Amino acid sequence: MSDDLASRLREKGLRLTPQRELILRAVEELRHATPDEVLVHVRAQASSVNASTVYRTLEVLEELGLVRHTHLSDRAPTYHSTLEHEHVHVVCRRCHSVRSYDPDLVAPLVAALGEDGFSVDVGHLAVFGTCADCAASSSRSPGIRETGRRGQPT
Template sequence: MPETPGDWRAALRERGYRLTPQRELILAAVDELGHATPDEVLAKVQETASTVNASTVYRTLEVLEELGLVRHAHLSDRAPTYHSVRGHEHFHLICRTCEQVISVDSAEAAPFVEALSTRGFVPDLGHLTVFGRCAACEGACT
């Protein structure tokens, strides 16, 4: 998993991809936004490069995910949400009331992962999203 910009540049070249200004802008936008839909990434990129279009963003996000530089999760019933893998491996909790996104370190799911492994199953926690209510919203309802 690349940790520095030089590493992701090398990962692109090693896989036969050219390092383009658009790819650099899109990865930087994902890094800066934290969790973002392709449309949010496009809006961020267009602040700097108005010539980048939606199809470029979608294709580039697919390439970056293929290279292991970004991941996507389904945090709503809308488009997938992308985030950089340069931070910690995590899964998501989504409050259905206030729509807060809470990133949870994958290590916190160790008992769940262990239970699944006894069934011969290895989960991909980076795509896991759990919907419910956050403590603030749950407390407001009681």
């Protein structure tokens, strides 16, 4: 990836720095990571890298088409490498696990929206819900009982 990164940077009048290379490698290794997670990963190898370098580099890498971001929470965006196949993100609201699905899963939705003139950015698509493990664990644990008007179990 270094050669591709170097050539894309040169095309934009930028140079390949060790920090840029480390940050891209971190995104590739972590698969889905926020800038803060990338920073922690990079600092394990180069403690001098700061948060602003990570944020700026992620922006540059996205402009170059080497990484993409999506919003998998209400916090910072999550980045992933474009080397991975395009995918739809499915996020569990309870355990925060992220799973990737083939875009064919949402093909009927994409087609229907396309017929209406809307072009879907599938790689940015995130669907939120409850994973099977969390659903199973909540059905096994005793639930909260409904209460009547005076707080007594019904």
